[in-house]
Amino acid sequence: MKLFAGSSNQPLAEKIAQELKTPLANSETVHFADGEVRVRLIDNVKDEICAVVQSTSIPGDANLMELYQFGDLLKQGRAKKIIAVVPYLAYARQDKEHREGEAVSVRLVAKFMESSGYTDAVFLDLHSENAVNFFKIPVLSLDASQTFSCYLDQKRDDFGGGDLVIVAPDAGRKQEVEQLAGALEVDYAVVKKERNLDKTDEINREERLIFGGVAQKEAIIFDDMISTGSTAVSAAYLALKKGAFHVFLCATHAVLSRGDPFYWQNSPFEKIIVSDSIYVPKPKQFEKLEIVSVAPLIAKSLKNLL
Ligand code: R5P
Numbered sequence: 160m161k162l163f164a165g166s167s168n169q170p171l172a173e174k175i176a177q178e179l180k181t182p183l184a185n186s187e188t189v190h191f192a193d194g195e196v197r198v199r200l201i202d203n204v205k206d207e208i209c210a211v212v213q214s215t216s217i218p219g220d221a222n223l224m225e226l227y228q229f230g231d232l233l234k235q236g237r238a239k240k241i242i243a244v245v246p247y248l249a250y251a252r253q254d255k256e257h258r259e260g261e262a263v264s265v266r267l268v269a270k271f272m273e274s275s276g277y278t279d280a281v282f283l284d285l286h287s288e289n290a291v292n293f294f295k296i297p298v299l300s301l302d303a304s305q306t307f308s309c310y311l312d313q314k315r316d317d318f319g320g321g322d323l324v325i326v327a328p329d330a331g332r333k334q335e336v337e338q339l340a341g342a343l344e345v346d347y348a349v350v351k352k353e354r355n356l357d358k359t360d361e362i363n364r365e366e367r368l369i370f371g372g373v374a375q376k377e378a379i380i381f382d383d384m385i386s387t388g389s390t391a392v393s394a395a396y397l398a399l400k401k402g403a404f405h406v407f408l409c410a411t412h413a414v415l416s417r418g419d420p421f422y423w424q425n426s427p428f429e430k431i432i433v434s435d436s437i438y439v440p441k442p443k444q445f446e447k448l449e450i451v452s453v454a455p456l457i458a459k460s461l462k463n464l465l
Pocket of ligand 1: 382390
């Protein structure tokens, strides 16, 4: 297999390459002053199985364009199979018409990926599995729960010392939270969140616990992503109000669109545990941040696709 690294998450691509015991293939991505991007393939890919690791995190549109260029170049180079490995898929939250007349943007992403040449796609913790329905190519939708479950299990003693409770910050996460709690043999709780659909990132501050309790427990909020942090921070204050000893946050994708490390360091969480699906550069890191690698999970899935 020839494994190419897009520019959005080279450290993850390198770790996946190490897991697969293969060197990264040679390519070059240039970012121009106006924000445009241009990929150049250096290796010959004829009749090869190729995979491109590219998380479409901020700047999502440029990272998507780079992904499409890789697909197109690999198709031109007559690769045998072209696998898009997109640990974080931009626009996955726009998977339905929440209000009449809205764009279902992930459908467009699917069309562009397919027409640019990809024959297979690997995603991780999609916001909703509904996004998969827009793809005609085979999609492998990975779940990072086991990675987090192993991590939390090994580090149980680092979570305040009380009984753990896994908290879903909205009803949409109930199933994942129930599974994680089951694997760790602890309780779970569910918060009800109302999103204000007129304002993109705002939520109504009317959260309430609709299942389970957190009093006198160590609450671990478990979500697919942290973007502005509104969802997790609101759930954290609710948990503290309801008597949790401490609150921790565990989320697959560190979108961190608020961007300011001081904001996250001063948030109500004791620790913020994320995966390396999105690269968090040093200046954006903060003391409370812990990063768990999903490279072994992705490498294993790629081996199965060969
Ligand atoms: C939404 O339903 C997702 O599962 C996340 O809870 C949400 O997208 C996180 O976004 P933010 O950090 O901006 O609240």
